[in-house]
Amino acid sequence: MAGLITFLIIIPLVGAIALYIGQPKSARPVALIFNALAAFYALMLWQKFDPSTPGLQIIERHVWIPSIGAEYFVGVDGLSLLLVLLTSVVFPFAFSAQRLARGTCALMLVMQAALYGTFTAQNFVLWFLFYESSLIPAFLLIKIYGGENRDYAAVKFFVYTFLGSVAMLLAFLGIYFAKGTFDFVNLAALGKSGLIAGNLRWLVFAGIFLGLAVKVPLFPFHTWLPDAYQTAPTGVSMVLTGALSKMGVYGFIRLLTPLFPNEIKIAGPWLLGLVVCSIVFAPLAAGRNAT
Numbered sequence: 477m478a479g480l481i482t483f484l485i486i487i488p489l490v491g492a493i494a495l496y497i498g499q500p501k502s503a504r505p506v507a508l509i510f511n512a513l514a515a516f517y518a519l520m521l522w523q524k525f526d527p528s529t530p531g532l533q534i535i536e537r538h539v540w541i542p543s544i545g546a547e548y549f550v551g552v553d554g555l556s557l558l559l560v561l562l563t564s565v566v567f568p569f570a571f572s573a574q575r576l577a578r579g580t581c582a583l584m585l586v587m588q589a590a591l592y593g594t595f596t597a598q599n600f601v602l603w604f605l606f607y608e609s610s611l612i613p614a615f616l617l618i619k620i621y622g623g624e625n626r627d628y629a630a631v632k633f634f635v636y637t638f639l640g641s642v643a644m645l646l647a648f649l650g651i652y653f654a655k656g657t658f659d660f661v662n663l664a665a666l667g668k669s670g671l672i673a674g675n676l677r678w679l680v681f682a683g684i685f686l687g688l689a690v691k692v693p694l695f696p697f698h699t700w701l702p703d704a705y706q707t708a709p710t711g712v713s714m715v716l717t718g719a720l721s722k723m724g725v726y727g728f729i730r731l732l733t734p735l736f737p738n739e740i741k742i743a744g745p746w747l748l749g750l751v752v753c754s755i756v757f758a759p760l761a762a763g764r765n766a767t
């Protein structure tokens with residue numbers, strides 16, 4: 477029987493299907509109803525979560541594709557729950573920001589479901605599918621419903637995210653061939669002693685880092701952001717800022733840090749430098765354009 481997390485993921489998808497099949501005259505009320513249902517399940521997760529107990533809770537785990545180590549494995553800890561609640565808060569405001577077409581609302585609901593899956597999946601294959609599924613509606617929302625220069629902004633967004641995702645996928649395939657598992661919990665335990673031997677570990681580290689840095693977005697992998705945010709509808713920009721970009725930060729904490737603790741310590745000063753550049757350069761550029 478499906479659990480709370482599964483229902484949380486399915487509800488926005490049902491809403492998207494209802495909008496597509498039912499073709500209501502006003503799509504926003506329907507989208508808000510399904511948002512309210514999803515928020516209700518998110519609050520149930522919060523109610524059942526015990527903050528005094530470390531590790532994953534409310535786990536659902538089922539065999540999926542055992543030949544490649546893929547499982548339907550979802551669960552929440554404090555970090556996951558926080559981002560699930562954040563997603564539940566952002567989307568109602570995004571839907572209320574402006575009048576949206578039926579297709580826009582449906583694609584945003586698909587994105588919401590994918591975000592719930594990204595923040596709760598505990599197996600890389602499942603996580604990667606949700607991760608990529610959130611990017612597809614984002615691309616279509618910019619491409620179809622964006623403003624001026626939407627074609628350029630959508631293609632730029634796609635190229636950046638696609639290259640980052642390919643690098644991350646290849647890196648995780650290398651980890652799987654070395655360790656034989658996609659399970660985040662197992663990989664975190666193995667990461668303490670080193671996942672990959674020799675200098676190859678830095679190549680794997682770089683692949684995962686690139687895939688996540690594009691989504692943060694971290695300097696200098698951020699240049700897709702101004703075009704996408706400027707072109708996307710207001711509600712979509714709110715989701716891109718308030719929820720979608722958090723996938724990259726979440727990935728750094730969930731994947732990169734526990735899998736490569738030694739490499740993070742070595743690269744830490746350089747990463748902090750990139751963070752400072754990301755913080756400082758944006759207001760400087762904005763101030764220059766304002767003058």
